Amino acid sequence: MANYDLNDDQVVVIVGSGAGGGTLAARICAAGIPVVMLEAGAPTTPEEYIQDEHAAAAQLSWSDERLATGSWNIATESPTAPTWICKVLGGTTVHWTGMALRFKPYEFAPLSTYGAIAGSDLIDWPVSWDELDPYYVEAEKRMGVSGLHGLPSHPLNNHSRVFWHGARRAGFKQLSQGHMAINVEPYAGRPGSLQDGFTMQGDRRNAKWSTAVVDIPEAMASGKLDLRTRCRAVEIEHGADNEVTAVVYVDGTGGRKRQKCRYLVLAGNAIETPRLLLASASGRFPNGLGNGSDKLGRYYMRHTTGSVWGTYEKPVRMYRGENMTAMVCDEARHDPARGFANGYYLQVLGISLPAIAKGLKSGWWGREFAEMIERYGSMAGFYAMGEDLPQPGNRVSLHASRVDEFGVPIACIHCDDHPNDIRMREHAYASMRRIHDGAGAVKVVTAAPYPASHNMGTTRMSRDPADGVVDPTGRVHEMRNLYVNDGSVFCSSASANPTLTIVALSLRLGDHLKRVLAN
Numbered sequence: 001m002a003n004y005d006l007n008d009d010q011v012v013v014i015v016g017s018g019a020g021g022g023t024l025a026a027r028i029c030a031a032g033i034p035v036v037m038l039e040a041g042a043p044t045t046p047e048e049y050i051q052d053e054h055a056a057a058a059q060l061s062w063s064d065e066r067l068a069t070g071s072w073n074i075a076t077e078s079p080t081a082p083t084w085i086c087k088v089l090g091g092t093t094v095h096w097t098g099m100a101l102r103f104k105p106y107e108f109a110p111l112s113t114y115g116a117i118a119g120s121d122l123i124d125w126p127v128s129w130d131e132l133d134p135y136y137v138e139a140e141k142r143m144g145v146s147g148l149h150g151l152p153s154h155p156l157n158n159h160s161r162v163f164w165h166g167a168r169r170a171g172f173k174q175l176s177q178g179h180m181a182i183n184v185e186p187y188a189g190r191p192g193s194l195q196d197g198f199t200m201q202g203d204r205r206n207a208k209w210s211t212a213v214v215d216i217p218e219a220m221a222s223g224k225l226d227l228r229t230r231c232r233a234v235e236i237e238h239g240a241d242n243e244v245t246a247v248v249y250v251d252g253t254g255g256r257k258r259q260k261c262r263y264l265v266l267a268g269n270a271i272e273t274p275r276l277l278l279a280s281a282s283g284r285f286p287n288g289l290g291n292g293s294d295k296l297g298r299y300y301m302r303h304t305t306g307s308v309w310g311t312y313e314k315p316v317r318m319y320r321g322e323n324m325t326a327m328v329c330d331e332a333r334h335d336p337a338r339g340f341a342n343g344y345y346l347q348v349l350g351i352s353l354p355a356i357a358k359g360l361k362s363g364w365w366g367r368e369f370a371e372m373i374e375r376y377g378s379m380a381g382f383y384a385m386g387e388d389l390p391q392p393g394n395r396v397s398l399h400a401s402r403v404d405e406f407g408v409p410i411a412c413i414h415c416d417d418h419p420n421d422i423r424m425r426e427h428a429y430a431s432m433r434r435i436h437d438g439a440g441a442v443k444v445v446t447a448a449p450y451p452a453s454h455n456m457g458t459t460r461m462s463r464d465p466a467d468g469v470v471d472p473t474g475r476v477h478e479m480r481n482l483y484v485n486d487g488s489v490f491c492s493s494a495s496a497n498p499t500l501t502i503v504a505l506s507l508r509l510g511d512h513l514k515r516v517l518a519n
Contacts, residue, residue: 002226004036009260011036011226012513013247014267015233015276018091019502020486021267022211022219027510029224033517036226036259037219038249040268041088043229046213049094049202053354056201060095062087064404066271070394070415073448084453085269089229090212092269092453093499094202097324098180098209099347100145101496102136105129106334107342107387110492113334114341119418120389121299125491126463126472127505135504143181143209143503144188152184153177155195157321162312162380163348166439167328170431174329178347181209181500182322188214195321198352231257234406236264236280236289236482244482250406263481263513265474267506270300270455270488274396275411277459277469277476290459290476296469297397299390299460300413301493302452304421307349307383308432309360310441311375318350318380331431332386332495340423344386344495346431351381360447372445382435384428385454388493389418396458425449454498456490473512474505485509 004011012028014021017039025035040062050056057063062085068075086092106113108129111122140148147153154177156164164175182199185192193207206213219225230252237246237258244264250256266273274297278288288296328346335343351359353376360372372379394416398409417425429446436444462468465477470489476482485506487498494501 001220002034002224004034004226006257006259009245010034010262012263012265013038013259013261014265015247016091016267016269016486017089017211017216018086018267018269018486019093019211019499020506021265022090022093022215023503023506024265024267024485024510025219025225026215027507028513029219029222031514032224033514034224035219036261037228038231038233038247039089039227039229040232041086041229043089046202046204046206049204051201051204053201053352060086060088060202065402065410067399067410067412068415069412072415072417074415074451084451085271085455089216090210093210094212095200095453096499097200098182099324099497100140100143100179100181100500101345103129103494103496103501107492107494110342117341117389117420119391120420121392122390123462123467123491126461132504132508135507136500138507139500139503142214143500144183144190145500146180146182146184147177148179151187154180154182154184154193154322154325156325157195159316159318159321159350159380160326160348162316162439163326163382163435166435166437167346169438170434172328172330172435176327176329177325178327180322180324183207193322197319197321197350198323232406233268233276234279234408236276238282238284238289238479240284241480242478243480263483265483265485267485269486270458271396271411271413273484273486273488274458275398275408278398279408285478290469290478290482292478293466293468295460295467297458298392298395299457300394300396300415300455301388301390301457301490302415303454303493304344304386304388304424305384305449306425306429307381307447308429308436308444309372309379309381309447310436310439310444311372312378312380312439312441315377316380317377319352323350324348328435331428338427340420340427341389342387342495344384344424344428346428346435347383347385349381349383359450360445372443380436380439380441382432384425384432385497386424386428386495389420390457390460390492391416391418454487454493456487456493456498459484459488460491461489462491474509483509
């Protein structure tokens with residue numbers, strides 16, 4: 001591993017080691033570019049992942065206090081922990097389920113496709129599907145996405161067969177085995193899956209792609225990466241010429257250090273990235289670094305989600321096989337006749353018994369609840385994921401008085417459901433209940449949305465600096481050498497999981513930085 005001096009102002013500093021940071025580090029280190037990576041979490045290895053729901057949450061989660069406000073249900077049900085984010089080497093790629101879907105071409109042009117929608121502030125992406133397509137292909141091959149590029153799909157487990165059976169009887173036609181960045185068979189030096197169920201506690205077998213398993217080891221092997229774990233970035237310093245000069249961080253001993261840099265890339269997710277930029281306010285940037293448009297922290301999106309659970313007479317055993325191996329795609333389209341813009345995917349969702357006990361209904365107790373839990377082995381879960389419209393009032397901001405252990409104001413996350421979100425969710429609930437009915441469910445329970453694990457927006461990209469925070473490459477409009485490379489740059493959430501798109505954008509940014517540094 002490299003070891004760069006704190007005063008070395010020729011390094012690229014990357015904050016975060018997840019889908020954005022880890023992928024980018026591998027890309028540019030391979031080109032001989034020196035990189036210092038600051039990761040707030042521990043250097044946990046796959047062998048150390050704890051296969052226990054509660055212990056794993058403690059090991060992996062970024063559990064620092066946050067405050068949720070607004071009309072979304074999380075503000076009342078989980079007000080101090082509104083998001084699921086990992087603080088560990090590899091970031092949230094350690095926790096993710098592995099579902100790797102592309103955005104549809106029209107989802108890169110939401111304003112042109114949907115038209116203006118009251119209460120939302122849509123813009124088209126300054127990046128097209130055609131431009132990103134080669135990077136999608138490279139990302140899919142690099143990650144080993146199942147069912148694509150000659151790789152096999154995962155076999156259907158019994159849970160998925162129940163889902164498909166009900167979907168067919170309910171009239172759905174577009175059934176898919178999904179595309180997951182989990183190996184079905186050995187690929188790219190990683191083993192095939194044992195079809196052993198949940199990987200959200202981390203995949204000790206390494207069949208699932210994560211930057212902790214693939215990209216960071218590659219960057220380390222190049223000899224160009226200086227990886228510093230348990231290091232929290234707390235402030236960005238800049239000069240008079242709108243150029244970042246250094247990043248201040250707190251290391252594992254509690255000491256404050258200052259790393260100079262040639263370029264700084266923030267890849268800390270859609271909560272921590274705007275928080276750091278806002279906390280780096282200065283006399284030149286009194287409202288936060290790069291916030292001349294007043295768009296920093298705004299347009300927070302987390303997908304429109306919901307789940308419906310059913311119990312059956314016969315065993316389903318959702319815990320056997322890989323988790324999300326079946327999808328229904330009929331509703332993932334833009335059809336305003338349904339009463340809302342864009343659409344949603346339906347997925348089979350298997351989660352562990354402790355998570356079921358917590359997530360069925362907030363505060364649910366008594367005989368009816370106990371009967372559902374007793375029937376866990378005969379339970380099936382279906383999950384909807386659709387577009388969440390960007391709203392200027394949905395935002396990440398800093399608390400006026402409460403700070404964390406390092407003196408940085410805690411993040412406040414305000415979110416109100418848009419009427420489009422509400423109509424879409426109710427439509428999805430009805431679809432999932434129809435599938436349960438078609439499959440012969442004995443009892444059906446509708447669950448509220450969970451804390452957000454798909455966090456997007458807050459530093460959205462735009463051609464016009466007045467419309468966003470970063471330009472089409474990810475560079476902060478007002479800064480020469482500051483970039484953002486995570487889900488916060490998304491202009492819209494689309495209806496697909498964000499990870500594959502983050503990886504594709506990271507590969508694209510890596511090529512851009514190689515060109516810039518070469519000149």
